[in-house]
Amino acid sequence: MPEHKKRIYIETYGCQMNVADTEVVQSLLEEDGHEMSDSMEDADVLLINTCSVRENAEQRVYGRLGEFKRLKLQKPGIVIGLLGCMAKRLRSKILGERARGVGKAVDLIIGPDEYRKTPALLRDAWNGEKGIAVRLSRVETYDDITPLRTDGVCAWISVMRGCDKFCSFCVVPLTRGRERSRSLSGVVDGPLDFADILESVAGVDRSIRVRFTTSHPCDMSLKLIRTIAGHSNICNYIHLPVQSGPDRILRLMNRTYDESHYLRLVESIRDAIPDVCLSTDFISGFPTETEEDHRRTLALIGKVRYDGAFIFKYSPRELTPAFRMSDEIPDDVKARRIDELIRLQSGISEEKNRRLLGERFAVLVEGPSKKSSSEWQGRTDGNKTVIFPGGRFARGEYVVVSITRSNAATLFGEVVNPAQASPIDVPAEIAA
Numbered sequence: 204m205p206e207h208k209k210r211i212y213i214e215t216y217g218c219q220m221n222v223a224d225t226e227v228v229q230s231l232l233e234e235d236g237h238e239m240s241d242s243m244e245d246a247d248v249l250l251i252n253t254c255s256v257r258e259n260a261e262q263r264v265y266g267r268l269g270e271f272k273r274l275k276l277q278k279p280g281i282v283i284g285l286l287g288c289m290a291k292r293l294r295s296k297i298l299g300e301r302a303r304g305v306g307k308a309v310d311l312i313i314g315p316d317e318y319r320k321t322p323a324l325l326r327d328a329w330n331g332e333k334g335i336a337v338r339l340s341r342v343e344t345y346d347d348i349t350p351l352r353t354d355g356v357c358a359w360i361s362v363m364r365g366c367d368k369f370c371s372f373c374v375v376p377l378t379r380g381r382e383r384s385r386s387l388s389g390v391v392d393g394p395l396d397f398a399d400i401l402e403s404v405a406g407v408d409r410s411i412r413v414r415f416t417t418s419h420p421c422d423m424s425l426k427l428i429r430t431i432a433g434h435s436n437i438c439n440y441i442h443l444p445v446q447s448g449p450d451r452i453l454r455l456m457n458r459t460y461d462e463s464h465y466l467r468l469v470e471s472i473r474d475a476i477p478d479v480c481l482s483t484d485f486i487s488g489f490p491t492e493t494e495e496d497h498r499r500t501l502a503l504i505g506k507v508r509y510d511g512a513f514i515f516k517y518s519p520r521e522l523t524p525a526f527r528m529s530d531e532i533p534d535d536v537k538a539r540r541i542d543e544l545i546r547l548q549s550g551i552s553e554e555k556n557r558r559l560l561g562e563r564f565a566v567l568v569e570g571p572s573k574k575s576s577s578e579w580q581g582r583t584d585g586n587k588t589v590i591f592p593g594g595r596f597a598r599g600e601y602v603v604v605s606i607t608r609s610n611a612a613t614l615f616g617e618v619v620n621p622a623q624a625s626p627i628d629v630p631a632e633i634a635a
Contacts, residue, residue, distance in 0.1 A: 568597065
């Protein structure tokens with residue numbers, strides 16, 4: 204390998220947008236002549252794509268940087284780079300730590316809108332220079348870059364970047380900038396809004412499942428709901444983050460909807476897509492949350508009966524409006540409340556999955572199970588994970604699985620039709 208061509212190792216934390224961004228960075232680096240490595244011990248460059256949504260995610264990155272630093276002591280020529288939301292939000296802190304701690308090992312700090320500079324900054328780093336590029340852009344979408352796909356089953360298309368919602372607890376507008384969308388022709392020619400994009404993408408190849416994430420309730424239009432209902436290869440799965448139940452807390456969060464609006468939206472979705480699987484996000488322990496507020500959130504879970512939920516303890520983020528709010532809720536109270544939310548939702552999820560025993564589903568094969576080499580796993584079009592006995596399957600094919608047991612998070616079953624089929628054909632076959 205020529206001296207200026209390096210082996211690159213990248214770790215990704217956080218949301219699917221970060222996964223898509225990593226694919227963009229990989230494409231830029233491969234185009235510059237470098238190659239990707241699956242092993243950090245064999246790599247010349249260690250990059251970590253970071254998340255700032257919650258403090259726990261940042262602490263995991265700091266811990267990982269500590270491991271990178273120890274490896275750098277053994278291999279002084281290694282270049283270490285910090286990418287993504289932490290690079291933008293905490294650049295001053297990380298730079299200030301360069302004289303001590305893990306910050307001393309960091310050579311590059313690159314924000315979400317500056318990835319095009321990665322190859323040039325790496326070349327500077329090999330010459331002993333430190334690099335930082337964290338400016339936000341009003342126009343950058345990377346729509347002219349073909350991502351380097353590594354999954355083999357899922358391909359992520361980033362339709363928009365940034366956010367203009369400015370929820371009071373959220374750092375995304377600060378770390379990723381304002382909303383901007385890639386050119387419509389960069390997805391498919393001709394659409395006018397997201398529902399049109401989704402419909403056009405679904406029509407490109409009807410044997411490919413299409414799933415999107417995530418929709419703010421204020422962006423979930425009736426047109427979008429009808430589009431999902433009208434295409435059998437658009438997954439019957441919608442992630443609709445509510446964050447909290449009571450209107451008072453929703454106003455403090457600046458969510459721009461109330462509980463009644465949200466419940467009407469859920470009703471419209473289920474009227475149009477009766478077998479839809481719904482998931483959501485909750486933040487427990489938001490500043491000033493009372494026991495009555497907490498009970499309202501529990502009640503909302505009982506009303507909607509989600510298939511699943513991502514439930515997190517409130518994590519203060521500097522520079523957000525919520526950071527300035529009084530947060531006097533004791534930690535033990537926060538822990539109890541989040542436990543009650545999780546236990547309620549887990550019971551509902553387990554009950555809903557139990558009702559699927561004996562049902563047959565078209566399952567998209569993802570590969571061997573993470574827990575057992577003798578089993579494989581895949582997903583239904585409702586985004587439910589299914590575990591089934593291993594066989595001569597190929598990643599990306601569809602198999603029909605009969606559900607034999609379940610728990611709150613997973614379905615288990617037996618393959619009844621291993622022949623490959625499209626998501627259009629399989630349901631008809633099952634019905635027969």
